[in-house]
Amino acid sequence: MDLSDNQYDEVGVDNEQDDNETIEEPKVGMTFSSAEEVWSYYMKYGKQKGFGVCKRNSKQGDDGNVRWFTLVCARQGTSKSKAANILKPRQTEKIGCMARINATLNDEGGYTLSKVNLDHTHVCSPEKARHFRCFKKVDARVSKRFKINDEAGIRMKKNFKSLVVEAGGYKNVPFVEECRNYIDKERQLRLGIGGAEALCNYFRQMQKKNPDFYYEMDVDDDLKLKNVFWADARSRAAYQSFRDVITFDTTYLTNAYNMPFAPFVGVNHHGQSMLFGCGLISNEDTHTFKWLFESWLNCMNDQPPNAIITDQDKAIQLAISRVFPTSRHRFCLWHIMKKLPKKFGSHSRYEEIKSTLQKCVYDSLSEQEFEERWCDLLNTYDLHENAWLGSLYSDRHFWVPAYIRDTFWAGMSIAQRSEGINAFFDNYVNSRTTLKQFVDQYDSALRRKVENEAVADFNSFNTEIPCISHYPLEKQFQKAYTIAKFKEVQDELRGFLYLTTSLLECEGGKYTYIVADEVQVSDELIKRANYIVKLDEDLLEVNCSCKLFEFRGILCRHALRILTQLGKSTVPSKYILDRWRKDIKRKYNFVKSSYEATSNPEGQRYDRIQNCFYELCSNAAKTESNCVKLINQLEQLKLEFH
Incomplete structure (x- = not known):
């Protein structure tokens, strides 16, 4: 005993x-x-x-x-x-x-x-x-009730209160609300029959095919699977090229198919969604997200993203602040604005509030302008006591465009990426898909994604979109950018039709222009706005108050218009981003995925060379002297094979 x-x-x-x-x-x-x-x-x-x-x-x-x-x-x-402060x-x-x-x-x-x-x-x-x-005892009957309510999505607080009412008061309940610890312990991935075994087999097979396949599994005290994370070798390598921005969205498969799928998604040089690893989670609290983010960061060699987009969720927000303290965090604006009907749908002036709030959010070009319009909104409709608006204002640095335009987001919004994930798993997942089936179909979805990128690469090199203007700078973009991104540049050039420019100031080689723009919002509505464009000929810099380049990495119509107006035949190289170029060889294209057999001879040779380095690097890393020696020898080899 x-x-x-x-x-x-x-x-x-x-x-x-x-x-x-x-x-x-x-x-x-x-x-x-x-x-x-x-x-x-x-x-x-x-x-x-x-x-x-x-x-x-x-x-x-x-x-x-x-x-x-x-x-x-x-x-x-x-x-x-053990208190840090003895007082x-x-x-x-x-x-x-x-x-x-x-x-x-x-x-x-x-x-x-x-x-x-x-x-x-x-x-x-x-x-x-x-x-x-x-x-504090949880008997079998109560345990069963907790599990059923938890699976039904009933929050812990209401879960507990229902048992208090049933028992006739707190004094008759043999546990307290802190029994959430019990629920957390009982929570595990509801994998279905054969799910856990299928997942383990899948991970072993993938790692056998490629040792750079990465996975982590989180188990409870009873060795029951709670959370998992994995990323294939190609996704890990691709992250090195496109680690500037990622989105993290747990809503799609969870809501549609009751599968707690948590993908890390980026965007490539074509603007296509790329999977940078994913997890299956049993809970959506700070502790779980922290585990998942730390697993992902470890997988990516401790290189956090420059920026990350998520839904507005306090648990995610807190976990990001702890694991990615240097990353710029942004909420999905679409998810926030779609809550308007729920929050104000019953208000007698709902349409007015909706229109005023949208103008405040979308049309404010500066932080000061947003502050003034927000104040007018609260005063006009007497909304000072509205808790939802109060929380949004407190978090304004995470979602209001005027506060986040100065950060590069690669044109990503979580709404667009969610749609990308929808398309990513179309024809592979449905409401009856089990985890075992999902694992089987997951590779098929990834293979299709790789093929889509290969087709886009081929088209960018072997076809071209004709220029729509006679400006040499358009030819510059046509030659450098992928087709998808060149189309975005052309969208800006088409906008020249609706621009009016006026010189505000000129001193030496420094110009300041006001550019009036007209954007058609709907069949009956045209939005007008004035932007400030500054150009410095000596520094080869052009900046616009719309901050489209800072935000999306595409030079805006206002800046392009001033460049052409001043007779500039080329765009300064700093405004042609390597990120969107089609003529750069990216290393992840040479990495064989665990889910595909490569027929690329260059890729096969790359794999053979890389495999030789595994043992060499491992042995050399054991001592500093061997490490330095190997690095010096590699530097010589780099010169020889340059």
Whole structure:
């Protein structure tokens, strides 16, 4: 018999008793048939008297039987403060109480009480005894209810309250709301029949095909799978080329197919979605997201993204601040604005509020302009006490365009990327798909994605979109950019039709222009706005107040118009981003994926060379001298094979 802490300390054995039952006081010589009976008896006695019970120590014989053990009051012993600030010590229940019983193995194989101390050094309260940890018991019926409600999406707070009402009050509930720890422990990936085994087999097969396949598995104390993360070799290599911006969206497959799928998505030089790893998670709290983000960061060699886009979620926000403190975090504007009907749909002036809020958010070109319009919104419709708007204003640096335009987002919004993920798994996942089937189909979806990129690469090199103007700078973009991105440049050039420019200031080679723009929002609505464009001929810099280049990496129509107006035949090289170029060889194209057999001879040679380096790097990394020696030799080889 093993009297381990796990068996007795965490959750007591069944200790419920009839309210009218009187438990006899412990005395030396009392006998019990087993250690469990001793424990059960002393638990009932402790609850009747008003003190908690825990195991102090025990001794096991050579035959494996426990020779003796001690059960004590929960307030026994002393506690040394571990608080960082000695002026703010943490609370403790340890005060050195000596009440206890000693049970010794007898000749019949049972246990006899050999020592008894009934004196407590504190006040015992039977009414409050239920708050001791040993009495916080979750029985089978309650456990089942918790699990069902949790799977149905009922939040922990309501889950607990329903049981309080059913029991007739808090005093009749043998646990407290902190039983959320129990739910967290019980939560595991609901994988379906054969799901866990299929996942493990899949990971082993992928890693066997390519040692750069990466995965991590998170299990609970009972070795039940809670969360998993994985990324194939090609995705890991592609991240090195496109690590500037990612989106993290848990809503698509979770909502559509009840599959807790959490993908990390980026965008390539064609503007196509790329999967940079993904997870399956059992919970959506800060602890789970922190585990997932740390797994992903470890997979990507501790290189965080420059920027990350997520839904507005406090748990995700907190996890990102801890794991990616240097990354610029942005909320999905689309997810926020789609909540308007729910928040104000019943308001008598809903349409006015909606229109005013949209203008405030979308038309404000500066932070000051947004602040003024937001203040007018609250004043006009008396919305100062609206909690939702209050929370949005507090988080304005995470979602309002005026505050985030100065950061490069590669043209990504979470709405567009979610649509990309939808298309990513079209024809591969449906509402009846099990995890085992999903694993089988996952590779097919990735293979199609690689093929789509290969086709786009081919088209960008072997076809071209004719220029729509006679400006040489358009030819410059046509020659450098992929077709998808060149089309975006042409969209800006078409906008020249709606621009009017006026020189505001000119000093030496520095120009300042006002550019008036007209954008058709709908069949009946045209939005007009003025932008400031500054050009410095000496520094070869052009900046526009719309900040499209900073935001999307595409030079805006306003800046392009001023360049052409001043007779500039080329765009400064800093405005032709390598990220969108079609003529750059990116290393991930030479990496064989775990899910595809390469027929590319160059890729095969790359793999052969890379495999030779695995053992070499591992051995050289053991000492600093070998590391330096290898690096020097590699530098010589780089010159030879340049």
